[in-house]
Amino acid sequence: MNVxxxxxTQGMxxxxxxxxxxxxxxxxxGRVHRATKLLRGMIDDxxxxxxxxxxxxxxPGGMRRIIxxxxxxxxxxxxxxxxxxxTHDLLEAFGGAxxxxxxxxxxxxHQEGIGRIGDVYTRSEDFEVFESEIQEIFSCIFSAKPHISIQELIHEIGGHLDDDMSIIRTAHLRGVPIYAPGIIDSMLGLQLWMYTQDNRICLDAVKDMHSLSDLVFSHERIGAIILGGGLxxxxxxASTLLRGGVDAAVQITMDRSETGSLSGAPLEEAKSWAKAQAGSNLVTVVGDATALFPVILAGALSELQGEVGD
Incomplete structure (x- = not known):
């Protein structure tokens, strides 16, 4: 088959x-095309x-509303x-940008109180509001539930927000769990530590595995959209390990595979660990997720709406 x-064309x-x-x-x-087809099939299943x-x-890179x-x-x-x-979802939920x-x-x-993430910037005054607001929310939550899982904490936080564009609030309203196993490694985690200087709490990370496992085993098939790598x-x-792995996954990453890092590992490697099923449909696209995922998602949604067939 030829390339x-x-x-x-204009207007396409x-x-x-x-x-x-x-x-x-x-x-x-070719990878973008295959990822679009796979995502369409995942959503339609x-x-x-x-x-x-x-x-x-x-x-902060502009994908808050998409998520x-x-x-x-x-x-x-x-x-x-x-x-x-x-943290950045909360920053905007509290009026920051x-x-x-x-x-x-x-x-x-730094002298002007501005932090940089590539070419994205934050203001220290927005973080000051974030710190004040989240400490009040912590007080409300932990006074009633001093022993809580990470997922439960995020869910409870969502109930204290009134920003309709918030990821955390929307997940709270829709009953969609949010898991953040590395929550301590963030400004939100720092504020949790600050809260414990005067209060005793138990943030139960292991408890999350119970609800996540129940979610995995309550569905016939599991698909994954993986943007970036890391934890x-x-x-x-790993949440699908006991069922033999995911059935389908789209990964978008900038990381390379040569160092053996998980972030750059091709999805096929997961088959050796039973984190992806034998015969699973897997597509890795190398590039910036903020540029590629909106295109892939828009293409998949357009196909589902009948704009373009197979």
Whole structure:
């Protein structure tokens, strides 16, 4: 079969663009096309629960609403993320924002109370509001439930928010669990530590495994959307170990495989650990998730709406 050269025309839609990538069928274009087809099939499978793994600065990087909408419309059954993404969701829920176009003079930024994440910026005054608000929420939650799992804590936090665009609030309202096994490694975790200076609590990480395991075994098939790597990726895949792994997964990562790191490992490697089923449908796309996932998702949704067929 020949590699066909892509034909880009004026006014073409995203689904048509992805079809042209599929006509080429190789390298990154081919991977984006295959990932789109797989994601479409995952979303369209009523017997499949989709776990979404989110690592890296995706909330400050402009993907907050995308993740929130996937929860709101029932596409994903669980979110596994870093504490940092939860922190940044809360930052905006409390009235803060993420900014751009401040430049790269980091010493000057520090003097002006601005923190930098690549070319995304935060203001110290927004974090001051975050700290004050989250401490009040902690007081309400822990006074009633001093022994609580991480997932339960995040769920309870959602009940104290009134921002309709919040990931945490939307998950609370829709009953979608959020797991953050590395929550302590974040500003949210730092605020938990600050709270324990005057209060005794038990944040039970092991308890999360009970509810996550119940979720895994209550569905016929498990799919995964893995954006970035690290702890959220491993927690997502390892949660399916006792059932022989995921049935399908799309991974978007910038990391390389040569060092043996989990973040850069091809999904096929998970088969050797029974974290992906034999015969599972797996696609890895190398690139920036903030650029690629919106395109892949838009293509999959367009196909589901009948814009472009197989």
């Amino acid at each position: 066909n050269h892509m034909n880009i 839609g995203v689904a048509e663009l992805i079809e042209e990538m599929g006509r080429s069928g190789v390298l990154g274009a 009523p017997e499949m629960a989709i776990f979404m793994s989110v690592a890296g600065p995706l909330v 929130r909408d996937l929860i709101d419309d029932g596409t994903i059954s669980a979110l596994i993320t870093s504490g940092a993404n939860l 993420h900014y751009r176009d401040y430049g790269f003079d980091d010493e000057k930024l 959220p990726k491993h927690y997502t895949l």
